[in-house]
Amino acid sequence: MNEIKTHDESLFESIKHINEYDQEYWTARELQNVLEYKEWRNFTKIINKAIDACKTSGNAVSEHFVEVNKTSPTPNGGKRSIKDFQLSRYACYLIAQNGDPHKEPIALAQTYFAVKTRQQELIENYDSLSEDQKRLSIRHEMKEHNKQLVAAAKDAGVETPFEYATFQNAGYMGLYGGLKAADIKKRKGLKKSQNILDHMGSTELAANLFRATQTEEKLRREHIKGKEKANATHHEVGTRVRQTIADLGGTMPEDLPTPGKSVKQIEREEKKRLKKLKDKE
Incomplete structure (x- = not known):
């Protein structure tokens, strides 16, 4: 066709x-x-x-x-x-x-329907949310799925903090065209102590959420064993997500703009807003 x-x-x-x-x-x-x-x-x-x-x-x-x-x-x-x-x-x-x-x-359908389905699972009126609200929703989902990814990686043989850092870098390198976490932080102008995911827009977060969920599923579905194979799997999934973004004519994640506010800052502002509303009641 x-x-x-x-x-x-x-x-x-x-x-x-x-x-x-x-x-x-x-x-x-x-x-x-x-x-x-x-x-x-x-x-x-x-x-x-x-x-x-x-x-x-x-x-x-x-x-x-x-x-x-x-x-x-x-x-x-x-x-x-x-x-x-x-x-x-x-x-x-x-x-x-x-x-x-x-x-x-x-491959195109997997990404399209996975991302859209995930958005619906996050919240029914996703498309009507502001960019900050979308970032909060996806970042929260990312935290939960990262826990599952850690567990799946551990079952595959990734055990020490250093090994997990290597495993994470493998996924980032696949998705970001060879860039490691430190490279991405440098590109975004972040400090070593800052979390990359807190400084991503909703589109970039969605790509990383898809990377994490699909890697976890693949590790478990194919019963991947051995840290080298786990790293290769994470890199492969990241690469596939990157290729699909390219096929859809999207912007590569490393080229997406870095938001002015971090997710943590948005969370603090949201808590203050909710507190004011509660105080008025």
């Missing part, structure tokens, strides 16, 4: 539908074409894997995969009934996660 070569995330938005209840959904048949699966029977195998993953995660399949039938014209001028699914954004994410990772459209 020529459309996919634009590497524009609006492609996935262009096939989005809104039902009578103002809920978004995608159809499996349209997603099949965008993801370049020629045979419906092959694509249904991916859908079934995604449904199994949905069950395993404890989510209601009926809320994310709605089976429907629609008519399709036949060569002789008649019509036939064909099976289709109405898919939630989460269902699309699971399909992308279970698709062929070597397919370029799958």
Whole structure:
């Protein structure tokens, strides 16, 4: 398909539908074409894997995969009934996660649906938040997932603080085109004691959140063992995220602007604001 070569995330938005209840959904048949699966029977195998993953995660399949039938014209001028699914954004994410990772459209879909799904999980009205509020939300999520990443890395054999620093640098180097944590701090004009993540905008934080969540999942899913393999896995995921950003025409993370306020400063201001509101009650 020529459309996919634009590497524009609006492609996935262009096939989005809104039902009578103002809920978004995608159809499996349209997603099949965008993801370049020629045979419906092959694509249904991916859908079934995604449904199994949905069950395993404890989510209601009926809320994310709605089976429907629609008519399709036949060569002789008649019509036939064909099976289709109405898919939630989460269902699309699971399909992308279970698709062929070597397919370029799958890589694009994995990032697009993962980031958007994560935003929805963070907060329902994500798109209406201010930039500072988005940074607070994603930074909080990043803290939680970093704990899980630490645990997954430890299970893989990354044990000492030095080994974990090396592991983290591997991920940063993949995502930031070879830059280590110290290099990123220098580029941002930060002190050694300052946390890089506290000085990122929402877009940069989202890229790092995706790096962290996907690395943790890959370490556990593939039962990675050995610190060298863990480091290589983190670097690989970081590189894949960077490549997808490039494919989508996005700005490389090292070239994104550094916000004037740190997340900690925003947190302090938010606490003061809430205290004033409480005092007025």
